[in-house]
Amino acid sequence: xxxxxxxxxxxxxxxxxxxxxxxxxxxxxxxxxxxxxxxxxxxxxxxxxxxxxxxxxxxxxxxxxxxxxxxxxxxxxxxxxxxxxxxxxxxxxxxxxxxxxxxxxxxxxxxxxxxxxxxxxxxxxxxxxxxxxxxxxxxxxxxxxxxxxxxxxxxxxxxxxxxxxxxxxxxxxxxxxxxxxxxxxxxxxxxxxxxxxxxxxxxxxxxxxxxxxxxxxxxxxxxxxxxxxxxxxxxxxxxxxxxxxxxxxxxxxxxxxxxxxxxxxxxxxxxxxxxxxxxxxxxxxxxxxxxxxxxxxxxxxxxxxxxxxxxxxxxxxxxxxxxxxxxxxxxxxxxxxxxxxxxxxxxxxxx
Numbered sequence: 001x002x003x004x005x006x007x008x009x010x011x012x013x014x015x016x017x018x019x020x021x022x023x024x025x026x027x028x029x030x031x032x033x034x035x036x037x038x039x040x041x042x043x044x045x046x047x048x049x050x051x052x053x054x055x056x057x058x059x060x061x062x063x064x065x066x067x068x069x070x071x072x073x074x075x076x077x078x079x080x081x082x083x084x085x086x087x088x089x090x091x092x093x094x095x096x097x098x099x100x101x102x103x104x105x106x107x108x109x110x111x112x113x114x115x116x117x118x119x120x121x122x123x124x125x126x127x128x129x130x131x132x133x134x135x136x137x138x139x140x141x142x143x144x145x146x147x148x149x150x151x152x153x154x155x156x157x158x159x160x161x162x163x164x165x166x167x168x169x170x171x172x173x174x175x176x177x178x179x180x181x182x183x184x185x186x187x188x189x190x191x192x193x194x195x196x197x198x199x200x201x202x203x204x205x206x207x208x209x210x211x212x213x214x215x216x217x218x219x220x221x222x223x224x225x226x227x228x229x230x231x232x233x234x235x236x237x238x239x240x241x242x243x244x245x246x247x248x249x250x251x252x253x254x255x256x257x258x259x260x261x262x263x264x265x266x267x268x269x270x271x272x273x274x275x276x277x278x279x280x281x282x283x284x285x286x287x288x289x290x291x292x293x294x295x296x297x298x299x300x301x302x303x304x305x306x307x308x309x310x311x312x313x314x315x316x317x318x319x320x321x322x323x324x325x326x327x328x329x330x331x332x333x334x335x336x337x338x339x340x341x342x343x344x345x346x347x348x349x350x351x
Contacts, residue, residue: 001341004038004312005031005329006074006227009051012248012319014267020051021058023322027315028062030326032069034333038102039066040074040227040312045113047261049252049268056093063097072102074191074227074312075173078135079108079127080117083151084158086131087138091162099163104171104191105132111259126150132186139167171225177208184212184222191312193226195253198285199305202226206306225310226302229317230288231324232295232331239289243279245318246287251276288313292335299340311340 007024028039041058044050052058059071071093076086094101107128108114114121130148137144141161146153162168172183174190175197183190192205206224213221229246233239251270255261262269277286288298302308313332316325 075104075106078131083134094162227312
């Protein structure tokens with residue numbers, strides 16, 4: 001069982017950028033010290049929902065400040081980049097991190113972001129498919145030409161080429177069964193569990209994953225991973241006080257996905273959503289919040305329903321302070337993670 005820590009680099013209070021990046025680097029260093037396997041960085045643009053427009057750039061910074069932990073993008077939004085240039089950036093980041101990159105990729109889901117770079121989000125699937133094809137070819141370091149609907153170029157070779165060959169591991173953020181199957185078909189790892197994804201939905205995605213592995217006769221199946229918001233405290237009562245931080249994230253993410261998000265001078269507004277889960281529902285099924293014992297119980301539920309092989313912890317939720325985040329990471333690493341690392345073969349007493 002592998003554990004990663006995910007950072008959106010959001011700031012509901014619109015902190016200065018320097019402070020946000022300093023927090024991210026400190027959390028990455030803590031992740032390495034505490035024994036996490038990886039650090040993951042989101043890409044978002046033009047609002048306080050995320051301060052990280054170029055995760056590969058931050059990945060190199062983190063690579064310089066760490067020695068062991070792998071650094072991943074979760075995700076790079078392919079349609080927002082020219083695939084040849086992105087392939088160069090991926091290769092360069094892999095070289096500069098000594099082959100420690102994992103590349104999470106996605107189609108993009110926010111009309112707000114696409115509109116501001118003059119792209120029609122309805123084309124994101126086609127642009128994604130062509131980008132994947134171009135990037136995979138480019139990372140091999142061979143010359144090739146390409147003719148597609150969205151991208152066309154003559155014979156081209158990129159420099160550098162990545163240390164990891166034929167490419168760094170690819171992960172896809174999958175929130176639909178069709179995306180899960182497509183990712184397995186390509187041999188890409190799957191990560192699911194975004195905002196609003198319930199445990200039953202994760203179980204459905206796992207069933208689709210297993211069916212696709214059989215369908216495509218994968219001798220070496222990809223990895224199935226889940227990402228959830230995590231906050232570990234000494235007591236459940238203390239953790240319950242911070243459930244509202246998750247509500248902020250869910251409201252903003254859902255509005256931006258639906259094209260109904262309100263952003264005022266860069267500030268993403270977390271407006272209520274009709275029929276949204278209550279804070280109690282969020283506590284029970286939406287987040288991994290609570291004492292070490294409660295968080296361990298909730299994670300065992302994911303083990304039982306989905307056989308998760310990789311788990312990303314989103315410790316930095318809403319406007320939680322750096323002190324809260326680092327304390328939560330430490331409690332998780334000391335009192336939760338050890339019971340779940342050996343192929344989930346834990347027992348109730350932790351032996």
